[in-house]
Amino acid sequence: MQAPVKVGICGLGTVGGGSLRLLLGNADEIARRAGLPVEVVRVATRRPKAAKETVRTDSGIALGDDPFAVVNDDDVQVVVETMGGFEPAFEVVGQALANGKQVVTANKALIAERGDELFEIAERHGTTLAYESSVAGGIPIIKTMREGLAANRIEWLAGIINGTGNFILSEMAAGGRSFEDVLTEAQELGYAEADPSFDVDGTDAAHKLTIMASIAFGIPLQFAATYTEGISALVPEDLAYAEELGYRIKHLGIARHTGKGIELRVHPTLISKRWLLSEVAGVDNAIVVKGHAVGTTMYQGPGAGSDATASAVVADVIDIARQLRAGAAQPLVPALHYHGAASKLPVVSIDGIESECYLRIPVLDRMGVMARITRVLEQHAISIEAVIQKEVHGGSIPIVLLTHAVPDGNMNAAIAELGSLPDVVGPIGRIRVAPFSAGE
Numbered sequence: 001m002q003a004p005v006k007v008g009i010c011g012l013g014t015v016g017g018g019s020l021r022l023l024l025g026n027a028d029e030i031a032r033r034a035g036l037p038v039e040v041v042r043v044a045t046r047r048p049k050a051a052k053e054t055v056r057t058d059s060g061i062a063l064g065d066d067p068f069a070v071v072n073d074d075d076v077q078v079v080v081e082t083m084g085g086f087e088p089a090f091e092v093v094g095q096a097l098a099n100g101k102q103v104v105t106a107n108k109a110l111i112a113e114r115g116d117e118l119f120e121i122a123e124r125h126g127t128t129l130a131y132e133s134s135v136a137g138g139i140p141i142i143k144t145m146r147e148g149l150a151a152n153r154i155e156w157l158a159g160i161i162n163g164t165g166n167f168i169l170s171e172m173a174a175g176g177r178s179f180e181d182v183l184t185e186a187q188e189l190g191y192a193e194a195d196p197s198f199d200v201d202g203t204d205a206a207h208k209l210t211i212m213a214s215i216a217f218g219i220p221l222q223f224a225a226t227y228t229e230g231i232s233a234l235v236p237e238d239l240a241y242a243e244e245l246g247y248r249i250k251h252l253g254i255a256r257h258t259g260k261g262i263e264l265r266v267h268p269t270l271i272s273k274r275w276l277l278s279e280v281a282g283v284d285n286a287i288v289v290k291g292h293a294v295g296t297t298m299y300q301g302p303g304a305g306s307d308a309t310a311s312a313v314v315a316d317v318i319d320i321a322r323q324l325r326a327g328a329a330q331p332l333v334p335a336l337h338y339h340g341a342a343s344k345l346p347v348v349s350i351d352g353i354e355s356e357c358y359l360r361i362p363v364l365d366r367m368g369v370m371a372r373i374t375r376v377l378e379q380h381a382i383s384i385e386a387v388i389q390k391e392v393h394g395g396s397i398p399i400v401l402l403t404h405a406v407p408d409g410n411m412n413a414a415i416a417e418l419g420s421l422p423d424v425v426g427p428i429g430r431i432r433v434a435p436f437s438a439g440e
């Protein structure tokens with residue numbers, strides 16, 4: 001067998017620790033698959049003392065707290081960046097690439113927001129920046145789209161791409177547990193982000209959608225143009241009313257090629273109960289991709305957690321080891337698209353995107369309220385598809401409506417006007433319906 005490929009790891013938290021364990025624990029199988037041994041030679045972590053159990057003194061792995069000692073080590077050929085965040089991750093990855101090293105990162109924020117700068121450095125130095133683990137944990141969705149579906153024009157993709165959020169929604173639908181309780185469990189299990197508001201407010205899902213869309217449509221990474229809405233305004237009743245209407249509520253990332261450009265949006269979404277995606281529960285992620293030739297395909301699996309994410313990190317390391325074994329002067333596959341070949345398709349503003357909508361309007365139970373609501377909707381050219389009005393005795397009641405497709409801008413104006421009616425006594429809930437049907 002050939003000489004080993006030498007790996008350095010920066011960051012030994014949930015993902016980095018899992019990756020090290022997997023590289024050490026499955027070394028023989030990995031060597032057989034890669035065609036040469038993969039050897040970890042240096043690790044940097046903020047708490048080297050605490051890492052002494054994982055990195056045994058007899059392992060021969062150099063342990064320290066400086067990630068730059070890893071990227072500047074002449075012996076290291078592949079750098080695994082699992083620190084997260086921007087600083088110093090951007091400099092660490094940039095320096096590693098400039099030193100001609102191959103880099104594997106699990107850092108979705110870094111790729112989504114600063115990836116284009118880093119890919120440019122990688123291209124200049126003829127190295128690879130691989131990031132399979134940045135999206136959907138253990139599901140190999142990047143490789144699938146970049147390689148398996150490479151012949152297709154991608155029409156749309158839709159995914160449950162935040163495990164913590166899906167876990168929270170699944171538990172809310174099952175009833176009985178508080179939002180905080182479920183979030184704490186997600187943190188203990190290593191699913192949630194260091195700042196869990198990223199899971200709840202949609203930022204984490206928007207990072208992942210940005211990355212997937214750039215591969216699917218060949219567009220530059222455009223995190224800032226992605227419309228992002230979280231799950232914190234949902235109330236348990238929304239999940240129950242959606243069920244009554246034949247839907248489930250999932251926090252979806254949607255990227256869609258339309259005549260106007262590319263839609264990029266993350267928001268709670270009603271999806272038909274007939275759609276398999278509606279059944280994906282707990283921390284699992286699932287992504288549906290529609291290619292013009294292949295049709296609709298779906299990928300499901302654990303979207304977070306130490307071992308699942310490590311599976312994707314190490315898959316990238318093995319790919320790079322094979323590339324080095326083959327003596328490829330350039331990466332075998334480009335990170336995103338070949339330089340200068342990016343599509344110029346615009347990202348469509350959310351205001352112009354048309355969706356059927358679910359509305360929950362808390363009103364005072366009094367004569368004529370329904371007529372006043374429908375009048376406002378009519379004035380904004382919004383037609384109603386279904387209505388649920390619950391029977392209550394006194395006080396406020398929710399009117400729940402499903403509308404036909406309406407541009408977001410019209411719906412925003414209608415919601416503002418409805419909110420100013422004296423009958424309406426609380427915030428109006430609005431949830432968009434998925435723009436695809438189960439059979440599509």
Ligand code: HSE
Pocket residue numbers: 134136137161162163164165191192193199204303304305
């Ligand atoms: N916080 C993320 C999630 C981890 O819950 O999906 C994986 O990116």
